Amino acid sequence: MMDTKRMATLFLIVLADMSGAMAIIPIIPVVVLGQFHATPFQAALVISAYYVAQVLAAPWLGSLADRFGRRPILLLSQVGTIGSYLLLIFAAPLGAFLAHAGLRLGIAPGLAVIYLARVLDGLTGGNISVAGAYASDISTPEKRTQALGLVGGASGLGHILGPALAGLLAGINLFAPFFAATIVSGVTVLLTLLWLSEPPIRAQTTDNQAKSVEKVSFTRVLLSRSVLLILATALLVGLYMAGLSGTFALYADRVLLPGQPESVVVSTVGWIITVLGLVMTLTQLVLLNPLAGRLGEQKAILLGSVFLLISTVGLFTATTLWLVIAYVIIFSLGYGIVWPILQALITRAGPERLSGRLLGWFQATFSLALILGPIVGGFAFDTIAPRAVYAGSIGVMALALVLSIGLQRLSLRDVEKSQQLMRFHH
Known part of the structure; x- marks a missing residue:
């Protein structure tokens, strides 16, 4: 058996989360090259910083999800993503503040804020793996592949809708996709709070x-x-x-x-x-x-x-x-x-x-x-x-x-x- 209601909710959460994430990926290199005068190598590092942070954090987040439950860590990941989007939106004024404070970083202060945003998103970016663990918890072993296939399908659909959303909104304003991604991530937090309860907790030892x-x-x-x-x-x-x-x-x-x-x-x-x-x-x-x-x-x-x-x-x-x-x-x-x-x-x-x-x-x-x-x-x-x-x-x-x-x-x-x-x- 598979919990259809919670799987449908999880599908919507992963779809919204991945659509928001993929909406900003095509825009970030353009922003750092144009507004922060980054080199192509520095622009590539902005993308890589997320994955480096995720390599370090994903096992840790998985361990926390096993210890404290899926729902709290899923919420932590979503809040971290929202925080990273806000840093991206306000990178220029925050960079100006750092420059005014006389902080020397070796790179443009605004670019440093961009790096910080991507690292934060990577460190808390356990949304998909924790969603997979949640799907695994609410499905029987024989239905687990189907459940994880639904999570993967939602992620794949987000990979399609996200860039399309970016293409539509970037014509209005270059930062419009960032605002849209923040709003979409806020919706995923509400969906998690309202519709996702913690799956059955496995036996835990406290000794x-x-x-x-x-x-x-x-x-x-x-x-x-x-x-x-x-x-x-x-x-x-x-x-x-x-x-x-x-x-x-x-x-x-x-x-x-x-x-x-x-x-x-x-x-x-x-x-x-x-x-x-x-x-x-x-x-x-x-x-x-x-x-x-x-x-x-x-x-x-x-x-x-x-x-x-x-x-x-x-x-x-x-x-x-x-x-x-x-x-x-x-x-x-x-x-x-x-x-x-x-x-x-x-x-x-x-x-x-x-x-x-x-x-x-x-x-x-x-x-x-x-x-x-x-x-x-x-x-x-x-x-x-x-x-x-x-x-x-x-x-x-x-x-x-x-x-x-x-x-x-x-x-x-x-x-x-x-x-x-x-x-x-x-």
Whole structure:
């Protein structure tokens, strides 16, 4: 069984949160370059600062969610996001105040406020992983993939609606998307307060010795074969996705549409990304549950990994725009299948009361991929060849396919061993 009412509320919260976040992503580089005279490298660091902070904070937030409950940490994440948006909106006057105070930072004070805003959002940015833990708590093991697919579908839909919202509002005022994102995040706080109650609390121990043993036990769970295999697969899939998204516009400009006006390149890339998001969202909302039910989760991951490998080979060899679109659709299918199932598996790779921490490490792994993917992809694109990104991705996804074959050998016994380990220590 799955709590339909609370899942619908969670879907709306994730959709609103991700729409607000994605509404400001396209605008931030423009703001820091134009208003704060940042260099392109400094503008790139503004985006990276969020993910670096999230790598450090996601496991910690997951641990807090396991200890204090999902709802309080979800609210903390949302309030942190609102605070970061307000810092972005008032970066210029706050920067002027810092300059007037004589504070020397080595960079423009307003730019320093922008960095602070992104770090704050990253440190408290556990919205999606905590929402995933909440969805896991209110669904049975056999419905967990469907629940996490709905969370992923809401996130994917937000990736589509957010940039569209930014495009509409930026024509009014460059900071209008920031105000809209703040309002949308405020709505998510109200939805959480009014419609989301804390899911059933797992048995907790308050004895200090038990807590000490729990730390040791969680380390053992984290280093278990099943968890490491899932995290390694997630890292490889995340690297491919991040490398693709970080260099695709350059690939379109240099390889697919050479000599075309910038407006044509930007428009084409925008449409392709929209198609990618739509296919991925439909896969998670419509296709995932019947597919996982028919094949089983582990075989579905294998199928998704095959799709991802096919897409890397196709993007490396494609010579026409329509072929690229076809392989992007195949990528969307593969990613939409693999990612939520990996999340579902990691929640069952240890005791249920550790699911928040495990999802936190999963999110940290993904954030690490989002940092490394564009850096490695951009370096390969710039120093080797434009298609080198996809040549390297073939090797990455071939290894991910091997790991997904290893996932076929994971049985409930692996999970039971982790759970028995905890019971033994307690």
